[in-house]
Amino acid sequence: MKTINAICLIDDDPITIFSIKKLIEVTQITKKTMTFNNGQEALEYYKNDEESFFPELILLDLNMPIIDGWEFIDAFSELSVSKKTTIYILTSSINPADIDKAKEYDKKYPFSIKHLIKPVTKEKLNSLSLS
Amino acid sequence: MTSTTTSLQFIEHCPVPVALFDNNLCLLIASNNWFNHFKQDKENSNGKLYAQLLPKHATSLKNIIEKNLGTLEIKKGQDYFYNDNEEIQWLKYETQPWIDENGIVNGILLYLEDITKLKEYEKIPVFLEETNRVTQTGTWFFDIDNETLEWSADTKKIYEVPNDFVPDPTSALKLLKEEMHVKKLVKNINNAVSKGNPIDQEVQIITPNNKEKWIRITGKTVKEGDRSVIYGICQDINDKKTTESRLTISERDRKNSKRALDKNKQLFTSIFNSTFQFTGFLNIKGKVIDINEPALNIGGLKVEDVINKYFWDTFWWQDSEKEQKKLKNNFKKAVKGEFIRYEAKILDKNKETIYIDFSLKPVLDNKNRVNFLIAEGRVIQEMVEARKKLKESEKLHRTLLELSPTGLVLNDAMSGEFLDMNESFKAAIGYSDRELLKMNHLDTVPPEDKKKELRALKEVLDNGRYGPYEGRYVSKNNELVPALITRVLITNSAGRKLIWSVIQDISHIKEKEEELMEVINVASEQNNRLLNFAHIVSHNLRSHASNFSMLIELLGIEDDIFKKVEIIEMLNSASKKMLETIANLNEIIAINTNLNIKTQVANLNDEINEAFTNISELMKNNFVEVENNIPDDLNIKVVKAYLESILLNIFTNAIKYKAPNRYPKIKIDYEKIKGYLVLTIEDNGLGVDLKKHGHKLFGMYKTFHGNRDARGIGLFITKNQIEAMKGKIEAESEPGKGTKFKIYFNENY
Numbered sequence: 117m118k119t120i121n122a123i124c125l126i127d128d129d130p131i132t133i134f135s136i137k138k139l140i141e142v143t144q145i146t147k148k149t150m151t152f153n154n155g156q157e158a159l160e161y162y163k164n165d166e167e168s169f170f171p172e173l174i175l176l177d178l179n180m181p182i183i184d185g186w187e188f189i190d191a192f193s194e195l196s197v198s199k200k201t202t203i204y205i206l207t208s209s210i211n212p213a214d215i216d217k218a219k220e221y222d223k224k225y226p227f228s229i230k231h232l233i234k235p236v237t238k239e240k241l242n243s244l245s246l247s
Numbered sequence: 248m249t250s251t252t253t254s255l256q257f258i259e260h261c262p263v264p265v266a267l268f269d270n271n272l273c274l275l276i277a278s279n280n281w282f283n284h285f286k287q288d289k290e291n292s293n294g295k296l297y298a299q300l301l302p303k304h305a306t307s308l309k310n311i312i313e314k315n316l317g318t319l320e321i322k323k324g325q326d327y328f329y330n331d332n333e334e335i336q337w338l339k340y341e342t343q344p345w346i347d348e349n350g351i352v353n354g355i356l357l358y359l360e361d362i363t364k365l366k367e368y369e370k371i372p373v374f375l376e377e378t379n380r381v382t383q384t385g386t387w388f389f390d391i392d393n394e395t396l397e398w399s400a401d402t403k404k405i406y407e408v409p410n411d412f413v414p415d416p417t418s419a420l421k422l423l424k425e426e427m428h429v430k431k432l433v434k435n436i437n438n439a440v441s442k443g444n445p446i447d448q449e450v451q452i453i454t455p456n457n458k459e460k461w462i463r464i465t466g467k468t469v470k471e472g473d474r475s476v477i478y479g480i481c482q483d484i485n486d487k488k489t490t491e492s493r494l495t496i497s498e499r500d501r502k503n504s505k506r507a508l509d510k511n512k513q514l515f516t517s518i519f520n521s522t523f524q525f526t527g528f529l530n531i532k533g534k535v536i537d538i539n540e541p542a543l544n545i546g547g548l549k550v551e552d553v554i555n556k557y558f559w560d561t562f563w564w565q566d567s568e569k570e571q572k573k574l575k576n577n578f579k580k581a582v583k584g585e586f587i588r589y590e591a592k593i594l595d596k597n598k599e600t601i602y603i604d605f606s607l608k609p610v611l612d613n614k615n616r617v618n619f620l621i622a623e624g625r626v627i628q629e630m631v632e633a634r635k636k637l638k639e640s641e642k643l644h645r646t647l648l649e650l651s652p653t654g655l656v657l658n659d660a661m662s663g664e665f666l667d668m669n670e671s672f673k674a675a676i677g678y679s680d681r682e683l684l685k686m687n688h689l690d691t692v693p694p695e696d697k698k699k700e701l702r703a704l705k706e707v708l709d710n711g712r713y714g715p716y717e718g719r720y721v722s723k724n725n726e727l728v729p730a731l732i733t734r735v736l737i738t739n740s741a742g743r744k745l746i747w748s749v750i751q752d753i754s755h756i757k758e759k760e761e762e763l764m765e766v767i768n769v770a771s772e773q774n775n776r777l778l779n780f781a782h783i784v785s786h787n788l789r790s791h792a793s794n795f796s797m798l799i800e801l802l803g804i805e806d807d808i809f810k811k812v813e814i815i816e817m818l819n820s821a822s823k824k825m826l827e828t829i830a831n832l833n834e835i836i837a838i839n840t841n842l843n844i845k846t847q848v849a850n851l852n853d854e855i856n857e858a859f860t861n862i863s864e865l866m867k868n869n870f871v872e873v874e875n876n877i878p879d880d881l882n883i884k885v886v887k888a889y890l891e892s893i894l895l896n897i898f899t900n901a902i903k904y905k906a907p908n909r910y911p912k913i914k915i916d917y918e919k920i921k922g923y924l925v926l927t928i929e930d931n932g933l934g935v936d937l938k939k940h941g942h943k944l945f946g947m948y949k950t951f952h953g954n955r956d957a958r959g960i961g962l963f964i965t966k967n968q969i970e971a972m973k974g975k976i977e978a979e980s981e982p983g984k985g986t987k988f989k990i991y992f993n994e995n996y
Contacts (some may be wrong), residue, residue: 129790131817142804179786181959186941192733208789211782233794237800 122148122171126158127206128184130178136206136236139226143241146173154180154186162195174203175220175232178214186220188229191226201227202246208234264359267345270317275354284361308340316355325362337366387466389416390476391440405462405483407454424459432464439468440475447483451586460485481859525603525624531617533557533578536686545626547596558622563593566600581607581620591624599634599775654750660708660736661744661942663688666737675730675752677723691720693727707734717753729745776839776970783947785834791825831960836969837945844886846996851881851926855915858894859943862902869902881917883924883992889968894928896961897988901930906983922994923974929987935980944978964982972996 123146127133133151140149150171152158158174161167174192178185185205192198205218217229221228232240264281274295282289285353292940306327308951315322322342330336339360357705379385380381385402389395397634398413403412406422423429428450429950438444441831446466453459466479486656505746543550546562553561559574570592577587591605603624612618631699648655658665665683673680676691706713714733722728777878785896795872798818805811859866866873883890896914905911914929935944946968969976972994980986 131793131794131798131821134817135801137795138801138804142801184617184943208793209782209786210789211785234789235796235800237797237934238804 120146120171120173121171122146122169124158124171124174125149125151126153126155126174126180126185127177128153128172129177130204131236132206133176135224138239140237142185143238145241145244151181153184155185155191159183159188161190166229169209170197170201172201173237173244174201175206176203177206178209180187182210186217189221189225189229194227198225198227203227203229203233204244206234206236264361266357266359268312268316268356268357269350269354272312272316272355282357284359286669287351290844301707305569305640308338308621311342313359315344315354317344319346319352321373327366329362331793335363336619339365348710370822382485383562385481387464387479387481388476389436389479390474391544392474402481405481406452407456407458421452424453436477437464437519439477443468445778446477446479452584461488481685485857517654525622525626527553527558527622529558529578529607529620529622531582531619533559533575533582534559544603544623545593545595566592566594577607578620581609582617584609584611586616590627593624601634602630654748654752656686656748656750658748659702659743666745669905671752672750675722675728675750676720682723684798693719693721703732703734704746708738708744709735714749721751723872729753740972772970779837780832780839783835787828787832787947788825791821791828794821814832831947831964834964838889838971844971846858846884848882848885849890850879851883852877852879854887854890855894858891858898861895864897865899867900869905870910871902872910872912874912876914876916878907884994884996885972885992889972893965893968893990896965897928898988900961901932903984904933904986905930905932906985907930920991920995923991924994925989926990926992928990932986934982934984934986935978936982937978937980945976 123140125133125136125140127136133153137149137151140146148171150161152161155176162170176185176188179228183191189203192201192203207214209215210233218229218231228246255834257268258278260275261278262280264278264284266274266277277289279289281287281737284832304328307324311324319575321344325337325339327337337354339362341358343356343358345354345356347353352535370946376805379399379401383401383405384894385405386399388397394416394418396416398406398408398412399415400410403410406412406414408414418434420429420950423432427561428448432446432450435444435446435448439446446464448465449461449463451459451461461481461484463484464479465482466477468475468477498913501978517894519537521765525542525571526541527542530536534555535558536555538550542563543553546552548562552708558564564571564574571922573589574591576818581587584610586606588604588606591602591603591732593605595601603626605624606622608621608623609617610619610621648667648669651669652671654675655669656672665686665688668680668683676683678686684989687703689697689700700718703713703716703718712733712735715731716733718730718732720730729752735749735751736744738746747982753790795818798821802814802818804810805814852875855877857985859873865871901913902911909931912931914927916927918925918927935941947963966976969990973996974991976991977989979989980988
C-alpha cells in the first residue's frame with residue numbers, strides 16, 4: 117500500500133483537530149499532518165507559490181466560518197494540485213442530504229471526494245485510501 | 248068495321264106497348280101503355296110517321312119495320328135505346344102484318360116489350376161467371392138437414408177435383424190440411440146454423456194433386472121455409488196469401504234494410520266521431536255543415552260554436568291572420584274542384600299552436616259539380632309528442648336552472664345584454680332581474696378584466712365554448728366575485744346567437760384556498776424549521792458526542808500522564824460546549840413553541856433606547872454614531888423580550904463587525920408595507936457577501952468573519968424570534984460597505 121505523503125486536516129474545532137491529529141500519529145498512516153482552522157487558511161497554503169509540498173489527502177470539516185467545506189472544494193478544484201488529491205469530508209451529520217451532496221461533488225470534480233463520518237477512529241483512519 | 252073497331256079498341260087497351268101503322272107507316276092507333284112508355288102525347292100522335300114515334304136510337308127496329316111492310320112475315324128481335332134520362336132501355340119487339348078479312352095487308356102491327364130489367368137479369372150469371380173466373384171464386388151450397396153439399400164447377404176447379412166429383416161434408420173436411428182449421432170450420436158452420444153468424448174463414452187445403460193452397464170460405468145461412476141452407480163462396484186466395492207472405496217477407500226485408508241503413512248511419516256517425524282525425528263537411532260557401540267530435544275536442548268547442556259559421560272564422564283558425572288567409576285561398580281552389588293538402592297551424596283548446604296535416608276534398612255530384620267539401624286534418628302527433636317532451640324538458644330545465652346552486656346566465660352573444668338568469672347568479676351578484684335585464688355583460692366585468700373577458704368571448708364565438716376559466720364579476724356593492732366560468736354558444740331557432748354561462752361562485756373557495764395556502768405555508772415552514780432543527784440538533788450534538796468518543800479513545804491510547812490530563816481538560820471543555828449548545832437549542836425550542844410568550848404594545852423608540860443603554864459601554868468604546876428616524880409615538884405589538892433580544896443582537900453585530908477603517912454608524916428607519924411595520928437598521932460595517940453566504944446568514948452556527956468570539960447563533964435566534972411574532976427578516980449587504988436588516992413586524996400580530 118502506498119503511503120500517504122501527508123494529511124491536511126481542516127476544522128475549526130480545536131478538540132477535533134487535537135483528537136484526529138493524535139489518532140493519525142497513533143495509526144502512523146502518514147508521517148506528516150498539516151492542520152488549518154478553516155478553509156480560507158488551507159486555500160492560502162495551497163495557493164502559495166513558494167510551497168511545493170501538498171498533502172495527498174485532505175480531511176475536511178463542512179461547518180466552518182468564512183469559507184465552509186463546500187466552498188473550499190469549489191475553490192480548491194481550480195488548483196492544479198487538486199488532481200492528485202483525495203478529499204474526505206468529515207461530518208457528524210447523518211443527514212442523507214449531506215451524503216448525497218458529497219456524492220454529487222464527487223461526480224462534479226475530477227478528484228475523489230468521499231465522506232468520513234465522525235467520530236474518527238483508528239480503524240477508520242487505517243481504512244482511508246487514496247483514489 | 249065493327250070487328251075492326253073492336254080490334255082497334257083492343258089495341259088501345261092492351262097492357263103492353265102496341266102500335267098499328269098503315270102501309271104508309273103512319274100511326275093508326277097505339278096502346279095507352281105505349282104512350283106512357285114513351286111519354287108521348289096521344290092526341291097529337293095519330294097520323295104521325297113511325298120514325299117520329301120510335302125512340303131515336305132504335306135503328307135496328309126501324310129497319311125491320313121498313314123491310315117487313317107489306318110482307319106476311321113475322322119478325323122478332325131486340326133493340327135498345329137511350330131514354331130522356333140517358334138510361335139504356337132494352338126492347339123486345341115483334342112485327343105482324345095487319346091483314347083484313349080479305350087477306351089484304353093493310354098495315355103492320357108492332358109489339359114492344361120493355362126488357363131492360365130482364366136484360367139486367369140476363370147479365371147476372373155472365374157477370375157471376377166472369378167474377379168467379381177473375382176472382383177465382385166458386386160457390387157451394389149446404390143443406391143442413393139432408394147434409395147435402397154441392398160445389399159449383401169453379402169450386403171444383405179450386406179443389407182441383409174432377410167435374411163429376413160429388414162432395415160430401417166428410418170428404419170436404421178431409422181436404423183441409425190443418426186439424427185446427429177443421430175444428431174451426433165446423434164450429435163456424437154450427438154457429439152459422441144456430442145463430443145465423445156469417446162464415447168467413449181462411450183455410451189451407453191439400454188438393455188430390457198434392458198441392459197446398461189457401462182458400463177462403465164464406466157462407467150465409469138462408470131460411471127456406473122451415474129449413475135452413477147455407478149458400479157459400481169458396482175463393483182461391485193462394486196467390487194473395489203468397490203475395491201476402493211475400494209482402495211480409497219484403498216488409499221484413501224492408502225493415503231489415505232500414506235497420507241496416509240505420510246501422511250504417513250509426514256506424515258512419517260513430518266513425519265520423521270516433522276517428523282521431525279532424526273531420527268536417529263544408530258547404531260550397533265555406534260554412535261548416537257538420538263536424539266530428541275529435542275536431543271539437545281539439546278546440547274545446549261545442550257543435551253550435553262552429554256549425555253554420557265560415558270555417559276560417561272558427562276558433563281553430565285564430566292562430567294567425569296568415570293561416571286564415573291561407574285557408575280562404577285554398578278553399579277557393581278546392582271549391583273549384585281541386586284537392587288541397589298542406590300543413591296547417593291551428594289552435595288547440597289551450598290556445599297553443601298545433602300542426603295538422605290538413606286537406607280539403609271537394610265532393611262532386613253526378614254532374615261533376617262540387618256538392619260539398621270534406622275538411623280533414625290529422626294532428627301531427629310527433630309534433631304534439633315533441634312539443635309535450637319539449638315542455639317537460641323545458642320545465643325540467645327551468646327547475647334545474649332555478650334550483651341550481653351554480654349561477655346560470657343567458658346573454659345575447661352580440662350585444663351582451665342579459666336575457667335570463669337564475670337565483671344563484673342574482674344572489675351572487677346582488678342585482679335583481681329587472682336591473683340585470685337592462686344591463687350588458689361588460690357592465691358586470693371589472694374594468695381591469697375587460698381585455699381578458701373580451702378574449703374569452705372571442706374564444707366562445709370562434710370555438711363554441713370556452714372554459715372553465717377563472718374570471719370575476721363586479722357585484723352591485725362593487726365587490727369582486729371570483730367565479731369559475733364556462734361559456735357555451737348556442738344559436739336559437741330564430742338564428743340569434745346566445746351565450747349560456749355557467750358561473751360558479753368561487754369566492755368561498757378562493758377564501759378557503761387562501762386560508763389553506765396560508766396554513767400550508769405555515770405548516771410547511773414549520774415543518775422545514777422542524778426538520779432543520781432536527782438536523783441542527785443531530786449535527787451539533789453528534790459533533791460533541793464524536794469529540795467525546797475520540798477523546799476517550801485517545802485517553803485509552805495515551806500513556807503519558809500529562810497528556811492524559813490534557814485530554815481530560817479537553818473533555819471538560821467539550822462537555823461545557825455541549826451544555827452551551829443544548830442551552831441554545833432549548834432557547835430555540837422555547838421561541839418556536841411560543842413558551843412564555845406575552846404580547847405587549849411597546850413604544851419602539853423606548854425599546855431602541857433601552858437597547859443602546861444596555862450596550863452603552865461597547866458603543867462608547869467604539870465611537871458609534873446613531874441616526875434614529877423613528878418617531879416617538881410609534882408603537883408596535885410585540886413580545887417585548889424578543890424585541891429587546893433582536894435589537895440588541897443587530898446593534899451588537901453592527902459594532903462587532905465594524906469596518907476596520909471607519910467608526911461604526913447605525914441608521915434606523917421604518918416604513919409600512921402591506922400590514923407590516925418594517926424597521927430598517929443599516930450599518931457601515933464589514934458587510935457579508937450574500938451571494939456566497941446569503942443562504943446561511945440566518946443559519947445556526949454560521950459565522951462569517953473568523954472572529955474568535957463569533958458563536959453563529961445570534962441571527963439564528965433573531966430570525967426565530969421575529970418569525971414567532973409572524974414577521975420576517977431580510978438582509979441587504981455588500982462586503983466592505985455595510986449591512987441593512989429589514990425587520991418586518993406583523994401589524995396584525
